[in-house]
Amino acid sequence: MFKKSLLVSLLLLSSITAQAYDFNVRAFMVLDLMTLEKIGGNSTRAEMGYGTADIKVYFNHEQWSAKFKLDIDATEEAGTTVDLMEEALLTYRFNSNWKLTGGKGKVPFYTMHFGITERNLMDGGYLTQTYSGMRAGYFKRKYLLTLRYGGWRQGQIHDVTFFGSNQQVRRDRDNQSIPYLGGAPTSELSYDTERTFNTNFQRGFAYKGRYIPSQNHEIIVGAFTYWRDIDPEADHGYSVAYQYENNSWAFWTEGLFGYFSKHPNDRYATLKQETYNAQAGFLYKIDDKWAAGINAEYSFVYDLAHDAADYPSTEFGQSRYNDGNVSRTTIYKLDIGAQYKLSKKVQLNGGFLVERQLREETNTSTDGNADETNGYAINFSLSTWL
Numbered sequence: 001m002f003k004k005s006l007l008v009s010l011l012l013l014s015s016i017t018a019q020a021y022d023f024n025v026r027a028f029m030v031l032d033l034m035t036l037e038k039i040g041g042n043s044t045r046a047e048m049g050y051g052t053a054d055i056k057v058y059f060n061h062e063q064w065s066a067k068f069k070l071d072i073d074a075t076e077e078a079g080t081t082v083d084l085m086e087e088a089l090l091t092y093r094f095n096s097n098w099k100l101t102g103g104k105g106k107v108p109f110y111t112m113h114f115g116i117t118e119r120n121l122m123d124g125g126y127l128t129q130t131y132s133g134m135r136a137g138y139f140k141r142k143y144l145l146t147l148r149y150g151g152w153r154q155g156q157i158h159d160v161t162f163f164g165s166n167q168q169v170r171r172d173r174d175n176q177s178i179p180y181l182g183g184a185p186t187s188e189l190s191y192d193t194e195r196t197f198n199t200n201f202q203r204g205f206a207y208k209g210r211y212i213p214s215q216n217h218e219i220i221v222g223a224f225t226y227w228r229d230i231d232p233e234a235d236h237g238y239s240v241a242y243q244y245e246n247n248s249w250a251f252w253t254e255g256l257f258g259y260f261s262k263h264p265n266d267r268y269a270t271l272k273q274e275t276y277n278a279q280a281g282f283l284y285k286i287d288d289k290w291a292a293g294i295n296a297e298y299s300f301v302y303d304l305a306h307d308a309a310d311y312p313s314t315e316f317g318q319s320r321y322n323d324g325n326v327s328r329t330t331i332y333k334l335d336i337g338a339q340y341k342l343s344k345k346v347q348l349n350g351g352f353l354v355e356r357q358l359r360e361e362t363n364t365s366t367d368g369n370a371d372e373t374n375g376y377a378i379n380f381s382l383s384t385w386l
Contacts, residue, residue, distance in 0.1 A: 055069070300331075349379070
């Protein structure tokens with residue numbers, strides 16, 4: 001119902017004469033021109049393609065504005081359907097301090113800066129694997145209502161968001177309080193892409209605050225909680241970040257904590273997962289064309305799996321992954337490189353990626369012997385904002 005109302009509102013806006021509103025289309029694409037990588041004992045390989053391709057459409061009319069974002073490179077994951085519409089948002093500005101945004105989009109919570117030549121760990125920029133629930137996709141494609149106060153001139157911006165997921169768990173036809181498993185206790189949960197969400201089954205809240213104490217300085221804090229009736233506990237997390245930028249150089253850093261708990265039959269089931277992420281980067285602008293920098297990241301994931309013995313053998317929780325084991329995954333990543341502006345909106349990136357993963361899994365809470373995997377890459381990409 002909410003999305004139908006949103007569509008009607010947008011159609012009304014589009015019927016206004018061209019002189020009464022602004023219309024803008026933008027495209028963003030990252031082309032992976034060439035990546036040479038070696039991971040662990042595998043042989044060196046070359047990859048080409050594109051990393052990201054998005055189209056954004058903006059409408060503005062008096063106090064109203066709308067934004068659509070199409071994720072045209074979206075892929076289907078097991079148990080879900082392809083969803084190209086990443087954002088569909090309608091905003092009303094009450095005055096210079098207050099505005100309300102509703103629709104489908106990304107929940108404001110964290111910042112996590114793009115690296116020098118590669119995306120950050122949360123956004124999929126890794127050579128090995130993080131095994132972390134703290135991913136950018138976790139906060140995308142959510143149905144949300146965000147109230148914002150403040151602005152850059154005021155020196156502070158506060159976003160308070162109520163949200164829910166567009167991916168709804170299929171429910172048992174006779175008992176909506178439990179998920180549908182097809183009669184097999186080892187089955188994986190199935191999801192459908194819906195246009196609404198039911199607050200009896202899920203609901204989330206998030207806050208993001210941006211503080212500008214003086215020119216070029218920015219401090220960002222965030223927090224979120226997300227509850228589903230089928231999960232053992234609610235997910236939650238916190239973030240703290242600082243950014244500085246002037247005409248010559250830029251510096252950024254952020255720390256993140258997340259706690260996740262999922263149903264024993266979920267695809268990424270976990271009884272208890274704690275994730276810690278940290279990032280620090282520096283970019284020096286040599287001249288109008290050239291810049292060089294370094295971006296360092298750290299990720300640690302503690303994961304306690306469900307134990308199938310804790311659940312009724314004929315009902316649910318009997319996945320082969322529910323072994324009750326404890327796993328710890330640590331990743332150190334270094335991204336060193338340069339950027340060259342071919343034009344105002346086209347940039348060439350090139351450099352080196354170094355990554356080290358330590359992973360251990362035991363059937364007790366004690367530490368075991370970690371397996372070490374090292375990854376190396378030479379990366380060249382082209383970023384365009386058109």
